Amino acid sequence: MTGRNRLAIGWAVIAVLLGGLLLSQSSQRAAAQSATPSDDQVNQIAHQLYCPVCENTPLDVCPTEACRQWRDLIRQQLSEGWSEAQIKQYFVDQYGARVLAEPPRVGLNWLVYVLPPLIILAGAFLLFRALRSWTKPPPPSRAEATGMQAAQQADEYVARLEDELKKRK
Amino acid sequence: MSETTVVPVKRGVPLWAQILIWVVLIGLLVILAITLNRSQKGTAQPGDPIRDFSLALFSGYDLNGQSQVKLSDLRGKVLLINFWASWCKPCEQEAADLRSAWAHYKDAGDVLFLGVDYVDTEPEARAYLEKFDIQYPNGPDVGTRISQLFRIQGVPETYFVDQSGVLRYVQVGPFTSADQILSIIDPLRK
Numbered sequence: 163m164t165g166r167n168r169l170a171i172g173w174a175v176i177a178v179l180l181g182g183l184l185l186s187q188s189s190q191r192a193a194a195q196s197a198t199p200s201d202d203q204v205n206q207i208a209h210q211l212y213c214p215v216c217e218n219t220p221l222d223v224c225p226t227e228a229c230r231q232w233r234d235l236i237r238q239q240l241s242e243g244w245s246e247a248q249i250k251q252y253f254v255d256q257y258g259a260r261v262l263a264e265p266p267r268v269g270l271n272w273l274v275y276v277l278p279p280l281i282i283l284a285g286a287f288l289l290f291r292a293l294r295s296w297t298k299p300p301p302p303s304r305a306e307a308t309g310m311q312a313a314q315q316a317d318e319y320v321a322r323l324e325d326e327l328k329k330r331k
Numbered sequence: 332m333s334e335t336t337v338v339p340v341k342r343g344v345p346l347w348a349q350i351l352i353w354v355v356l357i358g359l360l361v362i363l364a365i366t367l368n369r370s371q372k373g374t375a376q377p378g379d380p381i382r383d384f385s386l387a388l389f390s391g392y393d394l395n396g397q398s399q400v401k402l403s404d405l406r407g408k409v410l411l412i413n414f415w416a417s418w419c420k421p422c423e424q425e426a427a428d429l430r431s432a433w434a435h436y437k438d439a440g441d442v443l444f445l446g447v448d449y450v451d452t453e454p455e456a457r458a459y460l461e462k463f464d465i466q467y468p469n470g471p472d473v474g475t476r477i478s479q480l481f482r483i484q485g486v487p488e489t490y491f492v493d494q495s496g497v498l499r500y501v502q503v504g505p506f507t508s509a510d511q512i513l514s515i516i517d518p519l520r521k
Contacts, residue, residue, distance in 0.1 A: 170344075173344075173352075214450040214475070215418075215450055215511050216414075226451075227418050228416070228418035228451075231455055232452065235452050255473065255474060255475075256450075256471070256473060256474065257450050257474065257475060258475045258476075259476050270362070273362075277355075277359075284352075288344075292512070310423065
Protein backbone atom coordinates (compact mmCIF):
# COMPACT_ATOMS: atom_id res chain seq x y z
CA MET A 163 0.00 0.00 0.00
CA THR A 164 1.47 3.40 -0.92
CA GLY A 165 1.87 6.19 1.61
CA ARG A 166 -0.80 8.23 -0.14
CA ASN A 167 -3.32 5.40 0.18
CA ARG A 168 -2.56 5.02 3.88
CA LEU A 169 -3.08 8.75 4.38
CA ALA A 170 -6.41 8.65 2.54
CA ILE A 171 -7.61 5.72 4.62
CA GLY A 172 -6.48 7.48 7.81
CA TRP A 173 -8.49 10.59 6.92
CA ALA A 174 -11.51 8.45 6.07
CA VAL A 175 -11.40 6.61 9.40
CA ILE A 176 -11.05 9.85 11.37
CA ALA A 177 -13.97 11.37 9.47
CA VAL A 178 -16.24 8.38 10.08
CA LEU A 179 -15.35 8.26 13.80
CA LEU A 180 -15.97 11.99 14.24
CA GLY A 181 -19.27 11.76 12.45
CA GLY A 182 -20.36 8.83 14.58
CA LEU A 183 -19.37 10.61 17.76
CA LEU A 184 -21.36 13.73 16.90
CA LEU A 185 -24.37 11.70 15.78
CA SER A 186 -24.45 9.81 19.09
CA GLN A 187 -25.21 13.10 20.89
CA SER A 188 -28.57 13.46 19.15
CA SER A 189 -31.73 11.84 20.39
CA GLN A 190 -35.19 10.77 19.27
CA ARG A 191 -38.54 12.49 19.14
CA ALA A 192 -41.66 11.34 20.92
CA ALA A 193 -45.42 11.70 20.63
CA ALA A 194 -48.37 13.45 22.31
CA GLN A 195 -50.47 12.71 25.41
CA SER A 196 -54.12 12.46 26.46
CA ALA A 197 -56.18 14.30 29.13
CA THR A 198 -55.78 11.60 31.82
CA PRO A 199 -52.06 11.20 32.16
CA SER A 200 -50.84 7.65 32.59
CA ASP A 201 -47.26 6.77 33.50
CA ASP A 202 -46.57 6.07 29.84
CA GLN A 203 -47.85 9.49 28.84
CA VAL A 204 -45.74 11.18 31.51
CA ASN A 205 -42.68 9.17 30.52
CA GLN A 206 -43.17 9.97 26.84
CA ILE A 207 -42.47 13.57 27.70
CA ALA A 208 -39.99 12.81 30.49
CA HIS A 209 -37.97 10.76 28.00
CA GLN A 210 -37.41 13.93 25.99
CA LEU A 211 -36.00 15.72 29.00
CA TYR A 212 -32.86 15.21 30.99
CA CYS A 213 -32.53 15.43 34.75
CA PRO A 214 -31.26 18.98 35.40
CA VAL A 215 -29.04 17.69 38.17
CA CYS A 216 -27.87 14.16 37.31
CA GLU A 217 -25.71 14.21 34.20
CA ASN A 218 -26.85 12.38 31.09
CA THR A 219 -29.85 10.77 32.80
CA PRO A 220 -33.20 10.98 31.05
CA LEU A 221 -35.97 12.13 33.34
CA ASP A 222 -38.09 9.00 32.76
CA VAL A 223 -35.45 6.65 34.18
CA CYS A 224 -33.85 8.91 36.78
CA PRO A 225 -34.37 7.30 40.23
CA THR A 226 -33.86 10.34 42.47
CA GLU A 227 -36.51 12.06 44.56
CA ALA A 228 -36.02 15.27 42.58
CA CYS A 229 -36.77 13.45 39.32
CA ARG A 230 -39.88 11.93 40.83
CA GLN A 231 -41.03 15.46 41.70
CA TRP A 232 -40.39 16.63 38.15
CA ARG A 233 -42.35 13.70 36.73
CA ASP A 234 -45.18 14.57 39.12
CA LEU A 235 -45.00 18.12 37.80
CA ILE A 236 -45.35 16.83 34.23
CA ARG A 237 -48.33 14.73 35.30
CA GLN A 238 -49.96 17.76 36.91
CA GLN A 239 -49.36 19.91 33.86
CA LEU A 240 -50.78 17.23 31.56
CA SER A 241 -53.89 16.96 33.71
CA GLU A 242 -54.28 20.74 33.43
CA GLY A 243 -54.28 20.42 29.66
CA TRP A 244 -50.77 21.62 28.91
CA SER A 245 -49.41 20.52 25.58
CA GLU A 246 -46.13 18.69 25.17
CA ALA A 247 -44.54 21.81 23.71
CA GLN A 248 -45.73 23.93 26.62
CA ILE A 249 -44.37 21.48 29.17
CA LYS A 250 -41.00 21.29 27.46
CA GLN A 251 -40.85 25.07 27.14
CA TYR A 252 -41.64 25.37 30.85
CA PHE A 253 -38.74 23.12 31.72
CA VAL A 254 -36.45 25.07 29.39
CA ASP A 255 -37.53 28.36 30.96
CA GLN A 256 -37.02 27.01 34.46
CA TYR A 257 -33.90 24.92 34.07
CA GLY A 258 -32.25 25.95 30.82
CA ALA A 259 -32.05 24.45 27.35
CA ARG A 260 -29.70 21.75 28.58
CA VAL A 261 -32.69 19.77 29.92
CA LEU A 262 -33.79 18.99 26.39
CA ALA A 263 -32.71 15.62 25.01
CA GLU A 264 -32.66 17.16 21.54
CA PRO A 265 -30.72 20.44 21.38
CA PRO A 266 -32.78 23.35 20.05
CA ARG A 267 -31.89 24.31 16.50
CA VAL A 268 -30.46 27.72 17.30
CA GLY A 269 -27.00 29.24 17.09
CA LEU A 270 -24.07 26.84 17.26
CA ASN A 271 -26.44 23.93 17.98
CA TRP A 272 -26.98 23.67 14.22
CA LEU A 273 -23.51 22.14 14.01
CA VAL A 274 -24.82 19.04 15.80
CA TYR A 275 -27.33 18.45 13.01
CA VAL A 276 -25.28 19.51 10.00
CA LEU A 277 -21.74 18.35 10.74
CA PRO A 278 -22.22 14.60 11.37
CA PRO A 279 -23.88 13.86 8.00
CA LEU A 280 -21.31 16.04 6.24
CA ILE A 281 -18.41 14.35 7.95
CA ILE A 282 -19.79 10.88 7.29
CA LEU A 283 -20.30 11.75 3.62
CA ALA A 284 -16.79 13.14 3.37
CA GLY A 285 -15.39 10.05 5.04
CA ALA A 286 -17.36 7.75 2.76
CA PHE A 287 -16.08 9.66 -0.27
CA LEU A 288 -12.47 9.39 0.88
CA LEU A 289 -12.93 5.69 1.64
CA PHE A 290 -14.39 5.14 -1.83
CA ARG A 291 -11.42 6.83 -3.44
CA ALA A 292 -8.99 4.82 -1.35
CA LEU A 293 -10.67 1.50 -2.18
CA ARG A 294 -10.78 2.37 -5.87
CA SER A 295 -7.11 3.09 -5.92
CA TRP A 296 -6.42 -0.39 -4.48
CA THR A 297 -8.08 -2.15 -7.43
CA LYS A 298 -6.34 -0.16 -10.22
CA PRO A 299 -2.57 -0.23 -10.35
CA PRO A 300 -1.26 3.27 -10.75
CA PRO A 301 -0.14 4.14 -14.29
CA PRO A 302 3.61 4.59 -14.68
CA SER A 303 4.88 8.11 -14.19
CA ARG A 304 6.99 9.81 -16.83
CA ALA A 305 10.18 8.91 -14.94
CA GLU A 306 9.06 5.29 -14.58
CA ALA A 307 8.13 5.14 -18.28
CA THR A 308 11.53 6.48 -19.30
CA GLY A 309 13.21 3.98 -17.01
CA MET A 310 11.14 1.12 -18.44
CA GLN A 311 12.00 2.26 -21.92
CA ALA A 312 15.70 2.36 -21.06
CA ALA A 313 15.50 -1.11 -19.46
CA GLN A 314 13.73 -2.45 -22.53
CA GLN A 315 16.43 -1.01 -24.77
CA ALA A 316 19.16 -2.46 -22.56
CA ASP A 317 17.49 -5.91 -22.79
CA GLU A 318 17.40 -5.65 -26.57
CA TYR A 319 21.04 -4.60 -26.64
CA VAL A 320 22.06 -7.53 -24.41
CA ALA A 321 20.09 -9.92 -26.59
CA ARG A 322 21.80 -8.63 -29.75
CA LEU A 323 25.19 -8.82 -28.05
CA GLU A 324 24.64 -12.43 -27.07
CA ASP A 325 23.56 -13.29 -30.61
CA GLU A 326 26.76 -11.76 -32.02
CA LEU A 327 28.91 -13.63 -29.49
CA LYS A 328 27.25 -16.94 -30.38
CA LYS A 329 27.85 -16.31 -34.09
CA ARG A 330 31.60 -15.72 -33.51
CA LYS A 331 32.10 -18.93 -31.51
CA MET B 332 11.94 0.68 -30.27
CA SER B 333 8.43 0.79 -28.80
CA GLU B 334 7.21 3.68 -26.77
CA THR B 335 5.33 3.41 -23.47
CA THR B 336 2.28 5.60 -23.09
CA VAL B 337 2.80 7.96 -20.14
CA VAL B 338 -0.26 8.97 -18.12
CA PRO B 339 0.12 11.99 -15.84
CA VAL B 340 0.05 11.03 -12.14
CA LYS B 341 -3.28 11.75 -10.41
CA ARG B 342 -3.00 14.25 -7.56
CA GLY B 343 -4.37 13.53 -4.07
CA VAL B 344 -7.02 15.59 -2.25
CA PRO B 345 -7.36 19.04 -3.91
CA LEU B 346 -5.79 21.93 -2.05
CA TRP B 347 -9.09 23.73 -1.48
CA ALA B 348 -10.52 20.57 0.11
CA GLN B 349 -7.50 20.18 2.37
CA ILE B 350 -7.80 23.80 3.49
CA LEU B 351 -11.53 23.37 4.14
CA ILE B 352 -10.96 20.20 6.18
CA TRP B 353 -8.29 21.89 8.28
CA VAL B 354 -10.45 24.98 8.85
CA VAL B 355 -13.38 22.82 10.01
CA LEU B 356 -11.16 20.68 12.26
CA ILE B 357 -9.48 23.69 13.82
CA GLY B 358 -12.88 25.36 14.31
CA LEU B 359 -14.19 22.26 16.12
CA LEU B 360 -11.08 22.12 18.28
CA VAL B 361 -11.49 25.78 19.22
CA ILE B 362 -15.10 25.20 20.24
CA LEU B 363 -14.04 22.12 22.24
CA ALA B 364 -11.25 24.09 23.94
CA ILE B 365 -13.60 26.92 24.92
CA THR B 366 -16.16 24.47 26.31
CA LEU B 367 -13.54 22.52 28.26
CA ASN B 368 -12.00 25.70 29.60
CA ARG B 369 -15.38 26.89 30.80
CA SER B 370 -16.22 23.57 32.46
CA GLN B 371 -12.88 23.35 34.25
CA LYS B 372 -12.89 26.90 35.59
CA GLY B 373 -14.41 25.85 38.89
CA THR B 374 -16.62 27.97 41.08
CA ALA B 375 -16.25 31.73 41.28
CA GLN B 376 -13.35 32.60 43.57
CA PRO B 377 -12.77 35.49 45.98
CA GLY B 378 -11.86 38.57 44.02
CA ASP B 379 -13.71 37.43 40.88
CA PRO B 380 -16.11 39.99 39.45
CA ILE B 381 -19.77 38.96 39.73
CA ARG B 382 -21.98 40.12 36.90
CA ASP B 383 -25.20 41.83 37.86
CA PHE B 384 -28.26 39.61 38.09
CA SER B 385 -31.92 39.79 39.07
CA LEU B 386 -33.60 37.32 41.38
CA ALA B 387 -37.38 37.00 41.29
CA LEU B 388 -38.54 36.17 44.81
CA PHE B 389 -41.17 33.68 45.95
CA SER B 390 -44.30 35.47 47.09
CA GLY B 391 -44.13 35.85 50.83
CA TYR B 392 -40.34 35.96 50.69
CA ASP B 393 -39.94 39.42 49.22
CA LEU B 394 -37.47 42.12 50.25
CA ASN B 395 -39.12 45.22 51.72
CA GLY B 396 -42.16 44.63 49.54
CA GLN B 397 -40.14 44.09 46.36
CA SER B 398 -40.78 40.86 44.50
CA GLN B 399 -37.47 41.10 42.64
CA VAL B 400 -33.98 42.09 43.72
CA LYS B 401 -31.03 43.18 41.63
CA LEU B 402 -27.49 42.61 42.82
CA SER B 403 -26.35 46.10 41.88
CA ASP B 404 -29.12 47.61 44.05
CA LEU B 405 -27.68 45.89 47.12
CA ARG B 406 -24.34 47.69 47.21
CA GLY B 407 -23.43 48.89 50.65
CA LYS B 408 -24.63 45.69 52.30
CA VAL B 409 -22.78 42.48 53.09
CA LEU B 410 -24.50 39.77 51.10
CA LEU B 411 -24.79 36.11 51.86
CA ILE B 412 -26.01 34.31 48.71
CA ASN B 413 -26.94 30.72 49.48
CA PHE B 414 -27.69 28.19 46.72
CA TRP B 415 -29.92 25.36 47.93
CA ALA B 416 -32.56 22.87 46.81
CA SER B 417 -35.37 21.00 48.55
CA TRP B 418 -33.99 17.68 47.29
CA CYS B 419 -30.55 18.42 48.75
CA LYS B 420 -29.93 16.59 52.03
CA PRO B 421 -26.73 18.49 52.97
CA CYS B 422 -28.74 21.71 52.55
CA GLU B 423 -30.98 20.54 55.40
CA GLN B 424 -27.92 20.24 57.63
CA GLU B 425 -27.15 23.95 57.37
CA ALA B 426 -30.72 25.29 57.20
CA ALA B 427 -31.00 25.77 60.94
CA ASP B 428 -27.58 27.46 61.10
CA LEU B 429 -28.54 29.85 58.33
CA ARG B 430 -31.76 30.68 60.08
CA SER B 431 -29.95 31.39 63.36
CA ALA B 432 -27.35 33.55 61.64
CA TRP B 433 -30.04 35.47 59.81
CA ALA B 434 -31.91 36.07 63.06
CA HIS B 435 -28.65 37.53 64.46
CA TYR B 436 -28.33 40.09 61.63
CA LYS B 437 -31.89 40.75 60.52
CA ASP B 438 -32.27 44.02 62.40
CA ALA B 439 -28.72 45.26 61.71
CA GLY B 440 -29.57 46.63 58.29
CA ASP B 441 -26.12 46.14 56.73
CA VAL B 442 -26.29 42.38 56.18
CA LEU B 443 -28.64 40.66 53.75
CA PHE B 444 -29.30 36.95 53.26
CA LEU B 445 -30.49 35.80 49.84
CA GLY B 446 -31.55 32.24 49.12
CA VAL B 447 -31.38 30.99 45.53
CA ASP B 448 -33.38 27.84 44.90
CA TYR B 449 -31.50 25.70 42.37
CA VAL B 450 -33.38 23.50 39.85
CA ASP B 451 -36.32 22.86 42.10
CA THR B 452 -40.09 22.89 41.99
CA GLU B 453 -41.95 25.65 43.81
CA PRO B 454 -44.23 23.51 46.00
CA GLU B 455 -41.30 21.50 47.34
CA ALA B 456 -39.20 24.64 47.73
CA ARG B 457 -41.94 26.33 49.80
CA ALA B 458 -42.36 23.21 51.89
CA TYR B 459 -38.61 23.25 52.61
CA LEU B 460 -38.64 26.95 53.59
CA GLU B 461 -41.59 26.41 55.91
CA LYS B 462 -40.10 23.27 57.41
CA PHE B 463 -36.94 25.13 58.45
CA ASP B 464 -38.72 28.42 59.19
CA ILE B 465 -36.55 30.34 56.76
CA GLN B 466 -37.92 33.83 56.34
CA TYR B 467 -35.24 35.79 54.49
CA PRO B 468 -35.71 36.55 50.78
CA ASN B 469 -35.68 33.47 48.57
CA GLY B 470 -36.34 32.91 44.89
CA PRO B 471 -35.88 30.34 42.11
CA ASP B 472 -32.86 30.38 39.85
CA VAL B 473 -34.87 30.59 36.64
CA GLY B 474 -33.01 29.04 33.73
CA THR B 475 -30.04 28.42 36.09
CA ARG B 476 -28.73 31.81 35.04
CA ILE B 477 -27.54 32.89 38.47
CA SER B 478 -25.88 29.58 39.29
CA GLN B 479 -24.03 29.78 35.99
CA LEU B 480 -22.69 33.21 36.92
CA PHE B 481 -21.18 31.71 40.05
CA ARG B 482 -20.28 28.47 38.23
CA ILE B 483 -21.58 26.42 41.13
CA GLN B 484 -20.62 22.76 41.17
CA GLY B 485 -23.54 21.65 43.33
CA VAL B 486 -25.60 22.57 46.35
CA PRO B 487 -25.27 23.84 48.99
CA GLU B 488 -22.83 26.58 48.10
CA THR B 489 -22.72 30.01 49.72
CA TYR B 490 -21.07 33.15 48.44
CA PHE B 491 -20.21 36.16 50.59
CA VAL B 492 -20.09 39.53 48.83
CA ASP B 493 -18.76 42.61 50.57
CA GLN B 494 -20.26 46.11 50.59
CA SER B 495 -18.35 47.03 47.41
CA GLY B 496 -19.85 44.13 45.50
CA VAL B 497 -16.66 42.03 45.53
CA LEU B 498 -16.81 38.31 46.24
CA ARG B 499 -14.88 37.70 49.45
CA TYR B 500 -15.55 34.11 50.55
CA VAL B 501 -16.92 30.90 49.10
CA GLN B 502 -18.35 28.07 51.19
CA VAL B 503 -18.74 24.82 49.27
CA GLY B 504 -20.88 22.38 51.20
CA PRO B 505 -22.89 22.93 54.38
CA PHE B 506 -21.77 25.16 57.25
CA THR B 507 -20.73 23.45 60.45
CA SER B 508 -22.39 25.98 62.73
CA ALA B 509 -24.05 29.38 62.89
CA ASP B 510 -20.86 30.71 64.51
CA GLN B 511 -18.95 29.84 61.36
CA ILE B 512 -21.29 32.09 59.37
CA LEU B 513 -20.87 34.92 61.87
CA SER B 514 -17.09 34.59 61.77
CA ILE B 515 -17.16 35.08 57.99
CA ILE B 516 -19.60 37.99 57.92
CA ASP B 517 -18.33 40.09 60.83
CA PRO B 518 -14.93 40.96 59.26
CA LEU B 519 -16.72 42.13 56.10
CA ARG B 520 -18.82 44.71 57.95
CA LYS B 521 -17.28 48.17 58.07
